[in-house]
Amino acid sequence: MQYYSLNNKAPKVTFSEAVIKGLAPDRGLYFPENITPLPKSFFDTIENLDNVEIAYQAIQQFVGNEIPETELRDILKDVLSFDFPVVEIEDNIGTLELFHGPTMAFKDVGARFMARCLGYFNRDNENHVTVLVATSGDTGGAVANGFLGVKGVDVVILYPSGKVSEIQEKQLTTLGQNITALEVDGVFDDCQEMVKTAFLDHSITDYMQLTSANSINVARWLPQLFYFLFAYKQVKGKGKDIVFSVPSGNFGNICAGIVAHKLGLPVKQFIASTNVNDTVVRYLETTEYTPQPSKATISNAMDVGNPSNFVRIQQLFNNNIEDLKKLFSAYSFDDHQTKKAMKKVFNKTGYIADPHGAVGYLGLKNRNLNEDEYGIFLETAHPVKFLDVVEETLDTTVKIPSQIQKVINKEKKSIAIKSYDKLKEHLLQ
Ligand SMILES: *Cc1c(COP(=O)(O)O)cnc(C)c1O
Numbered sequence: 001m002q003y004y005s006l007n008n009k010a011p012k013v014t015f016s017e018a019v020i021k022g023l024a025p026d027r028g029l030y031f032p033e034n035i036t037p038l039p040k041s042f043f044d045t046i047e048n049l050d051n052v053e054i055a056y057q058a059i060q061q062f063v064g065n066e067i068p069e070t071e072l073r074d075i076l077k078d079v080l081s082f083d084f085p086v087v088e089i090e091d092n093i094g095t096l097e098l099f100h101g102p103t104m105a106f107k108d109v110g111a112r113f114m115a116r117c118l119g120y121f122n123r124d125n126e127n128h129v130t131v132l133v134a135t136s137g138d139t140g141g142a143v144a145n146g147f148l149g150v151k152g153v154d155v156v157i158l159y160p161s162g163k164v165s166e167i168q169e170k171q172l173t174t175l176g177q178n179i180t181a182l183e184v185d186g187v188f189d190d191c192q193e194m195v196k197t198a199f200l201d202h203s204i205t206d207y208m209q210l211t212s213a214n215s216i217n218v219a220r221w222l223p224q225l226f227y228f229l230f231a232y233k234q235v236k237g238k239g240k241d242i243v244f245s246v247p248s249g250n251f252g253n254i255c256a257g258i259v260a261h262k263l264g265l266p267v268k269q270f271i272a273s274t275n276v277n278d279t280v281v282r283y284l285e286t287t288e289y290t291p292q293p294s295k296a297t298i299s300n301a302m303d304v305g306n307p308s309n310f311v312r313i314q315q316l317f318n319n320n321i322e323d324l325k326k327l328f329s330a331y332s333f334d335d336h337q338t339k340k341a342m343k344k345v346f347n348k349t350g351y352i353a354d355p356h357g358a359v360g361y362l363g364l365k366n367r368n369l370n371e372d373e374y375g376i377f378l379e380t381a382h383p384v385k386f387l388d389v390v391e392e393t394l395d396t397t398v399k400i401p402s403q404i405q406k407v408i409n410k411e412k413k414s415i416a417i418k419s420y421d422k423l424k425e426h427l428l429q
Pocket of ligand 1: 105106107138139215247248249250251252253254301302356380381
């Protein structure tokens with residue numbers, strides 16, 4: 001499988017090159033040259049397949065022959081070692097819980113898959129890479145955990161001092177080994193800016209291979225398509241049309257869902273549910289794409305003003321907005337609506353949704369599902385990751401799961417930095 005740059009000004013590359021580079025030299029996102037549908041029999045018999053088999057069949061064409069079958073299956077077995085249950089909360093609504101991984105964020109699967117691919121590509125010590133990533137919270141923990149101890153990979157995480165939750169901070173500062181946390185005196189945008197500058201700085205890139213670990217990277221983006229297949233396997237027996245509502249920030253997750261649809265997955269509608277960062281919602285209404293600076297919300301993992309994966313979604317519909325609108329819709333909700341939805345779900349069903357999941361729930365409610373439809377919203381983080389707002393909104397306490405309990409007692413280790421020069425110094429030392 002070859003990947004081309006969506007800016008069309010860079011050479012095509014293999015899967016391994018796309019993973020190692022992250023972004024194409026012309027600053028475009030890599031995109032697979034072909035997407036070949038899976039045989040109908042795959043979907044007819046999916047309930048008989050285990051998750052690793054489903055994942056293998058779905059991802060194989062994107063990896064091509066660069067990771068042999070046995071190794072790829074081993075990687076998937078390792079990555080998918082937890083559950084992805086659909087929990088029904090209303091007659092025609094279920095939540096797909098994606099938070100049962102080691103850091104309780106849905107980003108665990110992508111981060112773990114990418115880490116293990118890089119580990120494989122470096123098996124002969126030929127492809128040492130440094131993963132540089134800025135985080136506003138959840139990405140950092142998932143990446144730190146996923147890459148811990150992976151041979152030939154150093155991870156440098158930048159996070160804004162005092163702007164991530166205590167649990168999130170512990171998750172990215174307590175691991176040690178090949179993981180370094182840089183605590184930036186600034187906000188998330190400052191961290192992001194430093195990372196971008198480093199990628200363009202030849203005095204760094206001539207000397208070391210830098211890559212990103214956000215959903216720009218194909219190895220973090222594509223495995224998210226598994227979720228939609230796992231959900232289908234569980235609700236297929238209901239014989240209803242499936243509507244997915246995906247809480248969206250950079251739109252990597254929902255874009256992977258659309259790839260699953262291209263592979264043949266029967267889906268009636270994809271709903272992108274956003275907070276007030278509504279660039280895509282406005283685009284669908286006006287056909288004008290006008291990104292805006294991000295606004296802070298209680299669903300802060302989705303505080304993105306210019307979603308990086310939206311160009312991939314457009315490409316999946318050959319840049320035809322009318323075709324896009326047939327399968328894809330987008331709605332935006334503010335914090336007040338989000339809290340109201342959290343309360344309503346909790347009071348009616350006892351289910352505790354985190355703010356991101358609640359935005360997804362609102363997306364489904366906005367559509368008024370008919371009798372033949374079954375709605376699934378993705379729960380992208382465990383409520384404990386957003387403890388303050390969940391406990392305050394619902395006036396209840398959330399039990400701290402063992403994964404989280406473990407890190408809370410560990411000692412934080414970070415390096416405080418103020419400027420880009422310090423980042424550079426650290427990378428080149
Ligand atoms: C990253 C994240 C999202 C947004 O996912 P995208 O793929 O960027 O759209 C939603 N919820 C949580 C909890 C996240 O961490």
